[in-house]
Amino acid sequence: MTGKKPRARKARKLTDEHITALREFEFRGLVPDSVVQGLFIYLGVHRTSWIYKKWARVKGKLKSREKTIGHWPALSTPAARIEALKEAATFASGTAIVSKKDATTFATAFARHLEHLTKKATDKGKPDRWRYNVEKLGKIMLPTFGHWTLVEMSHRPDIVSDWHAELYKQTPVSADHCARIIRAIYRREARRDRSLPPALPTSAIEFTKYEPSQVALDFKAYPAWRKAWEALESPVHRGYHLFCLLTGCRPGEGSRIKLNDIDTDARMFVIRNAKAGKDIHLPITPEIAFAISLAVNAEAKPHHEVKETDLVFPGCRQISQRAELPIRGQALRHSYSTVAVDLKIDDLIRHFLMGHAPKGISQDYVALLILQNGPAMREAQEQISKRIVKLLGLTSATLREEIASGPAASTLAGRGRALKNARPLARSIRARGGKPLGKRLKAVSAV
Secondary structure, rough: OOOOOOOOOOEOOOOOHHHHHHOOOOOOEEEEEEEOOOEEEEOOOOOOEEEEEEEEEOOOEEEEEEEEEEEEEEOOHHHHHHHHHHHHHHHHHOOOOOOOOOOOHHHHHHHHHHHHHHHHHHHOOOOHHHHHHHHHHHHHHHHHOOOOOOOHHHHHHHHHHHHHHHHHHHHHHHHHHHHHHHHHHHHHHHHOOOOOOOOOHHHHHHHHOOOOOOOOHHHHHHHHHHHHOOOOOOOOHHHHHHHHHOOOOHHHHHHHOOOHHEOOOEEEEOOOOOOOOOOOOEEHHHHHHHHHHHHOOOOOOOOOOOOOEEEOOOOOHHHHHHHHHHHHHHHHHHHHHHHHHHHOOHHHHHHHHOOOOOOOOHHHHHHHHHHHHHHHHHHHHHHHHHHHHHHOOOOOHHHHHOOOOOOOOOOHHEEEOOOHHHHHHHHHHOOOOOOOOOOOOOOOOOO
């Protein structure tokens, strides 16, 4: 029968003796069982397998479901009929029939997950940075599991675990990230495909528990940080890092602040769509105004990351990872909190200044508390700013010199215009619908 297509025989009551005779006569192909409809014995070259098949019409198309339920002679004929009846019960319960041809592959699910991450970031009004990272990690996952179906991955958690263990030896953090992405993709696909097994592909992986870093700048290390800060070439980058240190805002939130988020009349700035999902209004001190002026008074150089022209700190979304500073990014936020604690600032005020959502307090009541504690928040912000500037060894004179020495500062900017002198310009900006005058707004400056 070499070279010919295996043919199926008529259904008959299968027995172990009959299957033995078929193998002795070198029969190749499917033989249906007459006792349990849909049960077949497949006689191949190397093995003999029990297969259960079921057909159903789905939206006008005939779909078949085929599952190998065991191998003969390890699984005897009576035991195979019992397993086939179990599969028949599963089908009778209304479970959708998904053939291997139509089964979702990991590559398809991965592409859908990227679209989901993009939409999720867009709905929140934030850059799809995590989507970008997941796409990069896909270069590690897809070569191995791209052609696998999700069902196959669920059935072989040992292979997924072994792959994770090998990757963990090279890059532990990336290995855990990849495993968590696989888990997230499978869970999301299970919501749209009820035929997926409930067991996760990552069920055999033991994830490493990471503790959030609580590194902060030691008070004696502030002069060294200032020295490295002054060595930064870009005044925009200098302004951004100093702003994060003086305000304690999160790195991503600071990089997304726009020119129209600064109210020079009220001496306030707004962090839009913060981590808690609300806008945060915070006071501007003279020291914070100086940090903003370093950026807005500088000429913005073209940069591939600058997609919005009205940012206060353009091109700073990823600068925290590249800046040559003793500490940067989230560690500056920890340093701000350390100074506030050392000054014995009230914990509730400190939480409000850092954009925290205090536990046990509703969001509506938080807004009321912020309004009631407005003067106290400004006073606390001024104390923190003065203490940080003192630790850095900066004075009002040095702040003005920093602005005047900026290589891209204009003549007016070099004079270090005071914050109150920018109010007429701010009013004219608001009269034009909130659009800045010219390429860069020079409405905020130092003390």
